[in-house]
Amino acid sequence: MKKNRRDFIKMSGLIAGSTLVGFNTNPIIAQKLSGKKNMNSSKMKLSYNPYTLELKHVFTIATSSRKTTPVMLTKIEYEDFVGYGEASMPPYLGESQESAAKFLSKVNLSQFNDPLDLENILNYVDSIDSGNAAAKASVDIALHDLVGKLLNKPWHKIWGFPKDTTPFTSFTIGIDTDEVVKQKVHEAEEYKILKVKLGRDTDKQMIETIRSVTKKPLVVDVNQGWTDKEFALDMIYWLKERGIDFVEQPMPKNQIDDMAWLTEKSPLPTIADEALQRIPDVIKAFGVYSGINIKLMKCTGMREAHKMLTLAKSLGMKVMLGCMTETSCAISAAAQLSSMVDWADLDGNLLISNDPYDGIKVIEGKVTLNDYPGIGLK
């Protein structure tokens, strides 16, 4: 287990005193936003460091474009074990390295004696402040990694899930020029399913451009881009003719009645994404969408994600497992649930050029679990 700590130190690149500082972030800012809590060696010690993900391509969705994603890398040390976690914070979701550092500085794990006391510890973390879902997830993931290492089992085993029934992951093609889109499709040769970002006036052109170079199954993510339900239904029929498997968040999350109407009439499954964060939203999505997209960064982490999976399956809803642009840390954590979902969209680490972790891999397009204890980091 010491190996993990050494790897983390090596990976972090810069060391400032007792505080690990993520590289790729201004060192002075990084030092200010870093922290190490609870130095008593018999207790859990939480530390955290900002890090900036570099995206391979400028990433464009219906509402914004960007070339980097700020994250906060966490770890929890306990006896000879270290658990790793991460908060990924795309700016449009409202969290930042500053807000995460502020939140994490309030987390006091020294009041708990046993890392396995997950319900109590994570209820406490959740109670510190509202919001801060990604910051909360960064504690949840590190704690799960630690507990898995204490039990010497990966979480897919602790949850009793199969190892081999994992899905193919979709690979996301952002909105771009025809030439760049074709190039991206070419680069995505390994992936069996492509996810296409729609929600602009170029939607049909995007699909036709992609269909001109591949016959692969496609799924689409509209990111709330269609505001007229009749238009949305027409588009879905048009998409069904072109081999699309499902439509994610076709309409604005607040148009609930329109969305329920659309789901009832839609020939393709509809999946809630922006409309959904945590457990109560699953109940609200029931009857309004065909399924839900669970993302660790929105639902506060693995424990709530696992509950949401149970809930959605019990309600007969489809489940998709999604991500932000993230390192292999958060992707590996999410992948622990993947053999139980209908679709996975776990390409967040494949879109960045400076992944500091090595974890769960996509092999020939399929999320492929390993036997490493915890969340599956090597």
Add this chain to the structure above:
Amino acid sequence: MKKNRRDFIKMSGLIAGSTLVGFNTNPIIAQKLSGKKNMNSSKMKLSYNPYTLELKHVFTIATSSRKTTPVMLTKIEYEDFVGYGEASMPPYLGESQESAAKFLSKVNLSQFNDPLDLENILNYVDSIDSGNAAAKASVDIALHDLVGKLLNKPWHKIWGFPKDTTPFTSFTIGIDTDEVVKQKVHEAEEYKILKVKLGRDTDKQMIETIRSVTKKPLVVDVNQGWTDKEFALDMIYWLKERGIDFVEQPMPKNQIDDMAWLTEKSPLPTIADEALQRIPDVIKAFGVYSGINIKLMKCTGMREAHKMLTLAKSLGMKVMLGCMTETSCAISAAAQLSSMVDWADLDGNLLISNDPYDGIKVIEGKVTLNDYPGIGLK
């Protein structure tokens, strides 16, 4: 772990060849109904033995009376570990030692390499035949006990639940003469909450008899005994005045509209019992009852019980954890969930005079978890 196997052999009392035979059952019948599957030592080996529980008092509910309960004791051996399970089969639920033996003879665990593969193994067991919930639970419990021992942790820890927030258990007072009822209340001195069986024309007399000798909180179980909703509502108001905490299954399970009407108007929470077996029934009970009574013998065991707990809590429903007359084996298994429920009724092992197991205890009326790995048997 070898100690557990020795204890089981000692406990079983009678050995017939390689087959453990439960005592207290006619030895010839027991031998016919026993079995040991999958003798390959590198695989899981399931064995099962009938056993007859002797009740301390004749047990009377609204629809029947009896002095014994037939059970089937199971174990799963794997490498040097042994997991213990149990099916309890009160006759009115339709299972028997014969039906359990028939079901268990079809269970082939040799096709699975890893006991931790719970989702696959238990889906397979569930798929063998419909019904047989208690027989399925006897495999589920033994498998959980085995897995907990492999992980060297009790299930309340594996599930991340608190250890100390367990409830007081209610202790059941059956329908009987005034004198016997008073005697039972006296014998139940240790228990902080009494559960009173109602549903006959003596209901008010039962409550008044008990209230004449104790001021303890009471809960009532009507076992579908009230068929008129207005009468039921009047009774509940009358009960509320006398310090009753909730009303379990007041009306027949098929009177769904009446029941929803009653729950909406009731000043006390209503709890589904006969109306509820497995996950789909939780959804059906939502909006009809205030809460649910989860029993391992009806829901096929610990894995589905855990899912039902998650589901009910997510739906904002109350959760009660119940039991049949059972040995400390199934009671200890259920107790692993107990720190997360609103009420527990885990007195099944306290009502029998020939409990072959030693496990989770009720101490000063409170379900008190221990640190033994698996389901908590010593």
